[in-house]
Amino acid sequence: xxxxxxxxRYLIKxxxxxxxxxxxxxxxxxxxxxYQQTPGQGLQFLFEYFSETQxxxxxxxxxxxxxxxxxxxxxxxxxxxxxxxxxxxxxxSSLGGAGRESYEQYFGPGTRLTVT
Amino acid sequence: xxxxxxxxxxxxxxxxxxxxxxxxxxxSMFDYFLWYKKYPAEGPTFLISISSxxxxxxxxxxxxxxxxxxxxxxxxxxxxxxxxxxVYFCAVSASKIIFGSGTRLSIRP
Numbered sequence: 001x002x003x004x005x006x007x008x009r010y011l012i013k014x015x016x017x018x019x020x021x022x023x024x025x026x027x028x029x030x031x032x033x034x035y036q037q038t039p040g041q042g043l044q045f046l047f048e049y050f051s052e053t054q055x056x057x058x059x060x061x062x063x064x065x066x067x068x069x070x071x072x073x074x075x076x077x078x079x080x081x082x083x084x085x086x087x088x089x090x091x092x093s094s095l096g097g098a099g100r101e102s103y104e105q106y107f108g109p110g111t112r113l114t115v116t
Numbered sequence: 117x118x119x120x121x122x123x124x125x126x127x128x129x130x131x132x133x134x135x136x137x138x139x140x141x142x143x144s145m146f147d148y149f150l151w152y153k154k155y156p157a158e159g160p161t162f163l164i165s166i167s168s169x170x171x172x173x174x175x176x177x178x179x180x181x182x183x184x185x186x187x188x189x190x191x192x193x194x195x196x197x198x199x200x201x202x203v204y205f206c207a208v209s210a211s212k213i214i215f216g217s218g219t220r221l222s223i224r225p
Binding site: 004033035040041042043044045048056058090092099100102103104105106107108109110 | 120122125147148150157158159160161162165205207209211212213214215216217218
């Protein structure tokens, strides 16, 4: 079974631009969550999509948005990029049910975004 | 306001000895407590979990302990092996997963 894939792996953007990151979950997984990882901050939860609907949302500004398609693939968009948005963006998929089906998440390798 | 805290950014343990990683949380309402492990250039991988109704869960060399009165979670690795060198994140599960900032474990020969 193929793992979670994320594209692109590396990205360099200029402040003020926008960016779209893509995530393909494991086949059969209906939940996709996005996280931002910065040094010393751990993994900060952005949002979770389940069956094309946003199910949970973290404390990030509205510049961060996402969506999920009918095949469970997900995209994350960041508009009006700021220098502080430089981070590793990770997506994770899970079955999305209760208990372990939700918290046992499978992570992709991440997209390293650098904003200059 | 950090709900999950890992106060030790790094830990060095000799191969064969016990590694103990610690984590504190603030909210009593979490259902599950988790540990994830992350190698460089890879995403985190799920390691072990414990339900809020238990105080211990073992899986091979890994044991997680939950002290609800102290709001404290710990991961014991016995015996520690070189392949255990990684960043370990504790996390809690409610409506979403909340991760700590991670502890870098180094196993020295």
